[in-house]
Amino acid sequence: MKDNLDLLCTILVALIIGGCSITASRATPTPEQATVVVTFDMGTGGPGFTALIYAQEVTTGKTFHGVYTAGSHGLVVLPTSEPISIQVDAPGTYVFYAVLVNEDSYHYGATGCKAGEDCSSSDLIAVGVEPGGKYEVYIGDRSAQIPPTGEPVKVPWHK
Numbered sequence: 668m669k670d671n672l673d674l675l676c677t678i679l680v681a682l683i684i685g686g687c688s689i690t691a692s693r694a695t696p697t698p699e700q701a702t703v704v705v706t707f708d709m710g711t712g713g714p715g716f717t718a719l720i721y722a723q724e725v726t727t728g729k730t731f732h733g734v735y736t737a738g739s740h741g742l743v744v745l746p747t748s749e750p751i752s753i754q755v756d757a758p759g760t761y762v763f764y765a766v767l768v769n770e771d772s773y774h775y776g777a778t779g780c781k782a783g784e785d786c787s788s789s790d791l792i793a794v795g796v797e798p799g800g801k802y803e804v805y806i807g808d809r810s811a812q813i814p815p816t817g818e819p820v821k822v823p824w825h826k
Contacts, residue, residue: 710782776811
């Protein structure tokens with residue numbers, strides 16, 4: 668009986684110590700994040716497209732993405748798809764762009780220009796984010812250049 672009690676005590680001590688180490692590992696700080704709500708507008712594009720929406724940090728190239736399942740867009744009478752939220756590490760400065768999944772030669776950037784408008788600049792607009800912040804971004808400029816993912820941004824951009 669005493670052996671069983673000793674074994675039970677040993678198991679309980681191991682569980683308590685193991686539980687403490689698990690708790691300690693969960694307490695390890697993770698990068699702070701910000702939320703970016705992205706609206707994607709293809710202008711006169713049609714229904715049924717899916718796009719990958721990218722948020723790319725300009726100095727490190729660290730890239731986050733979300734999937735945007737597109738309904739109808741632009742001049743089509745039906746409503747567009749809802750905006751999506753992307754979590755990004757903060758603080759940081761990010762550019763935003765979209766690439767169609769079923770036709771990757773079609774890409775769009777967040778330049779401040781609305782879909783179908785003729786704008787004076789197609790430079791990507793970078794957004795500075797802070798931990799816990801919530802930001803809104805509109806992507807709709809087909810003429811924007813987009814950077815290679817995972818690399819520091821070298822295409823034209825400004826804050």
